[in-house]
Amino acid sequence: EVQLVQSGAEVKKPGESLKISCKGSGYSFTSYWIGWVRQMPGKGLEWMGIIYPGDSDTRYSPSFQGQVTISADKSISTAYLQWSSLKASDTAMYYCVRPTGYFDWSLQVWGQGTLVTVSS
Amino acid sequence: SSELTQDPAVSVALGQTVRITCQGDSLRSYYASWYQQKPGQAPVLVIYGKNNRPSGIPDRFSGSSSGNTASLTITGAQAEDEADYYCNSRDSSGNHGVFGGGTKLTVL
Numbered sequence: 001e002v003q004l005v006q007s008g009a010e011v012k013k014p015g016e017s018l019k020i021s022c023k024g025s026g027y028s029f030t031s032y033w034i035g036w037v038r039q040m041p042g043k044g045l046e047w048m049g050i051i052y053p054g055d056s057d058t059r060y061s062p063s064f065q066g067q068v069t070i071s072a073d074k075s076i077s078t079a080y081l082q083w084s085s086l087k088a089s090d091t092a093m094y095y096c097v098r099p100t101g102y103f104d105w106s107l108q109v110w111g112q113g114t115l116v117t118v119s120s
Numbered sequence: 121s122s123e124l125t126q127d128p129a130v131s132v133a134l135g136q137t138v139r140i141t142c143q144g145d146s147l148r149s150y151y152a153s154w155y156q157q158k159p160g161q162a163p164v165l166v167i168y169g170k171n172n173r174p175s176g177i178p179d180r181f182s183g184s185s186s187g188n189t190a191s192l193t194i195t196g197a198q199a200e201d202e203a204d205y206y207c208n209s210r211d212s213s214g215n216h217g218v219f220g221g222g223t224k225l226t227v228l
Contacts, residue, residue, distance in 0.1 A: 035217070037163075045155070045163065045206050047217035061216045095162055105210060105217055106153035106168030113162055 002026040004034075004096050004111035011117045012086050019082035020114045022096030029077035030054040033099050036070060036081045037107070040092040048094075050105070051079060086118045124152075124207055124220035131226040132197045140192045142207030142220045150214070152190035152207045154183060157222075163206065167192055194225075202227045 007021040024034060035050030049060040053072040060070070072079045079096060094116060098109040124144040132138035142152050151170060155163040165174050167183035180195045190209075194201055207220040 037219075044204075044222040045157075045208075045219040047208070047219055050217070059216050061218070100168060104169065105208075106151075106165060107155070107163075107208065108165050108168070108174060110162040110164070 002098070002109050004098060004109055006094075006096055006111040006114045009115040009117070011119070013120055014086055014088055014118055016086050016118075017082070017084050018086055018116065019080050020094060020116065022079045022081075022111050024077045024079070024098065027098075029072075030074050031102075033102065033105065034072065034079045035097045035099070035105075035107070036068075036079075037095045037097055038064075038092045039095065039113075040089075048081070050099075052102075053079070086116075088118050088120075090116060091118045092116060124209060124218055126205075126207060126220040126223045128221065129224045129226070131228055132194070133228050134199060135196055137193065137195045138197055138225065140194075140205050140223045140225065142190045142192075143188055144209065144218075144220075145188055146209050146212040146218070147185060147188050147190050149212065150209045151185060152183070152209045154181075154190075154192045155206045155208065156201075157204045157206065158202075166205075197225075197227050199227050201225065 030053045033050045036048040038046040048064045049070045051058045053074045069082045093113045096111040097107040099105040100108045153168040157163040171183045206222045
């Protein structure tokens with residue numbers, strides 16, 4: 001069974017750094033893109049960025065370029081989303097996602113979500 | 121353009137047919153995919169590509185596209201179809217993805 005299992009909920013203070021993870025299983029991790037989607041409380045879905053673990057090709061939405069860093073460690077089939085300095089506005093549910101294929105970015109597999117709360 | 125536009129809310133009588141639309145320039149080049157999200161749950165892919173349904177998605181869900189508009193049609197809407205629906209595609213450059221703002225479907 002193809003699965004994406006994300007790390008647990010986080011509560012952080014503004015200005016702190018954070019790295020959340022997403023472990024893929026049941027498929028060849030290096031053969032599929034893996035990405036991140038944000039959902040702020042009561043709001044819609046926002047496409048953040050995506051990485052191809054096979055060659056580390058990474059694409060960001062302009063809205064998130066420079067705000068977060070997406071990476072992957074193919075040795076442990078895990079993708080990461082990190083912040084160097086969190087803001088209260090980063091409070092959201094973050095989903096990792098795996099598209100259908102290399103060229104088709106339809107988001108077939110979703111992780112369970114990681115809730116990030118940033119509050120002083 | 122990086123925008124996909126959806127109607128914020130749509131309603132349908134139980135058992136009737138409803139169409140949810142998504143407009144954007146990038147849809148002239150890329151297919152839309154559609155996601156259903158129920159409260160407190162992760163989204164679920166319901167339609168992708170020209171008109172493909174993942175395993176387990178009922179055949180009352182279908183997709184179509186014309187010009188800059190993609191549509192999700194639910195034929196014979198059920199109470200369990202009440203949810204938020206989002207369209208998604210690449211932006212016109214093809215370098216990143218984009219979501220529509222979402223449509224809240226109410227089944228009356």
